[in-house]
Amino acid sequence: MKYLITPQDISEIDRDYFRRIEVTCYYVLLQSRCTGHYWYIRVNCTSNHRTNLFVYHKHHKQDAFHPQTTAPSIKKVCKYIKEHDAYHLKRVKAKRVKTNRNKEI
Numbered sequence: 001m002k003y004l005i006t007p008q009d010i011s012e013i014d015r016d017y018f019r020r021i022e023v024t025c026y027y028v029l030l031q032s033r034c035t036g037h038y039w040y041i042r043v044n045c046t047s048n049h050r051t052n053l054f055v056y057h058k059h060h061k062q063d064a065f066h067p068q069t070t071a072p073s074i075k076k077v078c079k080y081i082k083e084h085d086a087y088h089l090k091r092v093k094a095k096r097v098k099t100n101r102n103k104e105i
């Protein structure tokens with residue numbers, strides 16, 4: 001039997017952190033409420049048992065998705081996304097500080 005995304009998997013998605021755009025048994029499309037980035041998580045349909053989920057990412061709605069990572073569960077995908085968001089926000093903040101310093105000079 002091929003692995004599908006289950007209601008249990010969906011229940012592990014933090015609804016306060018993510019906006020669920022589309023959910024099927026083969027993929028989930030999420031948007032981070034923290035950064036606004038989009039995440040496409042799909043089942044590895046080439047295997048007959050539960051294996052990695054493929055995770056794709058984009059910054060803006062009009063952008064194309066690019067491969068980001070793989071993970072064995074929705075729970076681990078959500079953890080990865082939260083870590084990615086923290087990293088992204090740290091970079092954005094550092095860029096703003098650097099820009100503001102340059103304006104002062």
